[in-house]
Amino acid sequence: MSLAVPYAKSRHTANSTKVTTMLPLDRLRKLLRELDDPDPEHREMPRNYDVPAARQRFRRFADAAEQRFGPSVSAGMGQDSSFLGVVEVPGEATRTGRPLQMAISNFGPFVTARAGLPGLPDYEERLDDEFVTWLDELCTELGCVYVPIELLMEPYDGPTSLGDDEAGEAVLAALAAASSADEGEEEEEDDLPPAWYDRYFQYM
Numbered sequence: 001m002s003l004a005v006p007y008a009k010s011r012h013t014a015n016s017t018k019v020t021t022m023l024p025l026d027r028l029r030k031l032l033r034e035l036d037d038p039d040p041e042h043r044e045m046p047r048n049y050d051v052p053a054a055r056q057r058f059r060r061f062a063d064a065a066e067q068r069f070g071p072s073v074s075a076g077m078g079q080d081s082s083f084l085g086v087v088e089v090p091g092e093a094t095r096t097g098r099p100l101q102m103a104i105s106n107f108g109p110f111v112t113a114r115a116g117l118p119g120l121p122d123y124e125e126r127l128d129d130e131f132v133t134w135l136d137e138l139c140t141e142l143g144c145v146y147v148p149i150e151l152l153m154e155p156y157d158g159p160t161s162l163g164d165d166e167a168g169e170a171v172l173a174a175l176a177a178a179s180s181a182d183e184g185e186e187e188e189e190d191d192l193p194p195a196w197y198d199r200y201f202q203y204m
Contacts, residue, residue, distance in 0.1 A: 022136055028147050029154075032196050035107045038159035043204045044082050045106040057142050058085045058104055061111075064138050065102065069093040081203045082106055096128055102135065104144065105200040111135070111144045112152055112201060152197035162194040 023031075037046060055077070062075035065087045072093045077085040082105060089100040094115075102113040113135055115127055132146075139146040156162060 022146060025148075025151055028145070028151055031108070031145065032110075032147070032200070033158060036158040036160055036199060038161070043160060044080065049106065054084055054106065054109070057109065057144070060142060061085075061102075061104060061138070061144075062087050065089065068134065069100075078106075078203070082199065083201045084109065095131075100127075100131070103201050107200050108147075109142075109144045110147045110200055111139050112147050112149050112197070114149045149197070152201065153195045156194040156196050156199055158196075158199060160199060162198050 035046065037043075058075075058077065062073070062085070065075070066073045069089045070093050072090050073087060075085060075087045084104040084106050087102045089102075091097050091099045094100055096115065098115045100113060100115055102111065104111050113127060113131075136146045138144075
């Protein structure tokens with residue numbers, strides 16, 4: 001039995017401008033918990049997952065990104081992961097000069113995005129408001145739910161076991177190494193606790 005996900009509301013004004021309203025953060029948190037199935041067989045994808053429909057959705061998502069940002073956009077699908085795929089936009093194709101990464105989860109389907117170099121997001125470098133509006137409209141069109149990266153980085157307190165995941169440890173080690181090379185400062189995140197990002201947008 002699948003859960004019905006309440007997508008963001010969409011309407012058109014008199015001048016045909018599309019307006020979307022993102023779900024409140026508390027409702028998004030509730031959705032993250034409702035769709036979290038601790039069954040080991042469903043860590044990567046939910047029950048009754050429609051793989052062909054999901055792949056078609058990702059193709060449309062990637063095509064929309066290429067139409068907006070140009071041919072330098074790259075896209076790839078996940079494997080052994082809770083995310084469906086990732087779309088990356090190089091800095092030279094964005095208005096801010098910072099690269100963008102957008103991802104679709106197998107669950108929800110949730111969508112998130114972050115700016116800057118790969119690694120943990122820098123909260124002080126907010127996504128461009130116009131880009132967020134475009135992404136939210138695209139999510140509404142595709143039947144997805146946009147979840148801000150800040151919300152996904154909140155500590156994970158769901159029922160699925162994530163702490164001993166070897167792939168997650170490898171990713172964290174790579175991020176720590178990249179951080180050392182870029183900043184040359186002391187490591188302050190040796191034992192990062194799992195976040196909701198790790199549940200829905202990570203290798204399993």
